[in-house]
Amino acid sequence: MLAVRVPKCEAEKTRRKLVELGVLAKGYAVKREGEFILFPVTEPVEGFELVEAEFKKLERRPHSYREVVEVPEGIKPLLPSSFDIIGDIAIIELPEELMEYGRAIGEAILKVHRHIKAVFAKGSKVEGEYRVRELIHLAGENRTETLHRENGIRLRLDVAKVYFSPRLATERMRVFETAQPGEVVFDMFAGVGPYAVLLAKKAKLVFAVDLNPWAIKYLEENVRLNKARNVVPILGDVRKVAGKVTADRVIMNLPKFADRFLREAMLSVKDGGVIHYYGFGPEEDLYSEHEAKIKAVARELGFKVEFLDERRVRPYAPRQFNIAIDFRVLK
Numbered sequence: 001m002l003a004v005r006v007p008k009c010e011a012e013k014t015r016r017k018l019v020e021l022g023v024l025a026k027g028y029a030v031k032r033e034g035e036f037i038l039f040p041v042t043e044p045v046e047g048f049e050l051v052e053a054e055f056k057k058l059e060r061r062p063h064s065y066r067e068v069v070e071v072p073e074g075i076k077p078l079l080p081s082s083f084d085i086i087g088d089i090a091i092i093e094l095p096e097e098l099m100e101y102g103r104a105i106g107e108a109i110l111k112v113h114r115h116i117k118a119v120f121a122k123g124s125k126v127e128g129e130y131r132v133r134e135l136i137h138l139a140g141e142n143r144t145e146t147l148h149r150e151n152g153i154r155l156r157l158d159v160a161k162v163y164f165s166p167r168l169a170t171e172r173m174r175v176f177e178t179a180q181p182g183e184v185v186f187d188m189f190a191g192v193g194p195y196a197v198l199l200a201k202k203a204k205l206v207f208a209v210d211l212n213p214w215a216i217k218y219l220e221e222n223v224r225l226n227k228a229r230n231v232v233p234i235l236g237d238v239r240k241v242a243g244k245v246t247a248d249r250v251i252m253n254l255p256k257f258a259d260r261f262l263r264e265a266m267l268s269v270k271d272g273g274v275i276h277y278y279g280f281g282p283e284e285d286l287y288s289e290h291e292a293k294i295k296a297v298a299r300e301l302g303f304k305v306e307f308l309d310e311r312r313v314r315p316y317a318p319r320q321f322n323i324a325i326d327f328r329v330l331k
Contacts, residue, residue: 106139
């Protein structure tokens with residue numbers, strides 16, 4: 001096979017040039033010969049030493065579990081195109097027709113994604129006051145505790161005992177980038193601390209509240225794990241904490257019920273402080289209902305609000321979106 005032969009010190013520069021020219025042969029491993037590197041090419045390249053060489057063909061790894069899963073052809077179109085990865089655990093949502101093939105699907109995910117050690121199917125919707133769901137073990141290790149990394153922090157959690165969505169990582173980083181150094185933050189529904197621990201890098205103090213004892217247990221562990229000593233974990237009903245803290249920034253990550261806690265949020269933010277509110281909205285009118293509720297609560301308290309930003313965070317259901325509204329409270 002035709003090859004370009006260059007000294008090791010020029011290898012990376014040469015590789016980039018061959019890619020740019022579109023002549024680097026794909027699917028072959030480069031070859032080392034003493035102090036030289038050989039690149040397989042599809043045609044002669046001017047300005048380089050050309051030689052004949054044999055190259056080892058690379059085994060193509062599948063990109064998706066759907067390429068290797070063993071299920072009847074007729075149901076392959078039903079296979080989900082995505083799933084959540086939390087640490088080394090995969091959680092997939094399967095339609096009822098696919099549940100009997102759950103083990104095969106789980107094994108295929110493990111085969112393609114070597115870093116995943118356990119696969120579960122969603123057995124119910126997120127429900128209850130602790131916002132957790134039933135999980136059905138499909139393949140791999142039968143454990144639900146893991147260590148998840150995102151945005152430069154580490155979070156230990158049990159996916160069966162606490163609510164956590166890896167799909168909000170970008171939104172959490174957006175809030176972090178919005179925050180100013182030295183702020184006091186009130187995280188009203190903190191979970192295991194993805195907002196609180198991240199914001200602790202900038203904040204003077206973070207009050208992090210959750211009703212779920214397991215969430216607070218893992219939050220306390222994550223505080224230690226990340227040396228976030230300025231996070232104050234609080235177990236209990238956020239209504240009993242609201243008004244006792246005065247924060248520059250309030251996080252309301254409880255999309256289904258956040259509107260019920262607007263009064264508590266506004267009483268806890270300082271004059272001119274910012275609230276990050278989350279909710280669900282229909283595609284045809286994402287924000288109006290939430291804006292109306294925010295304005296109504298502000299009027300009751302004798303406050304004014306200034307809307308700063310509104311955006312879709314992620315799809316939630318057909319034609320439904322998880323939305324975010326940032327607003328300033330003027331007292």
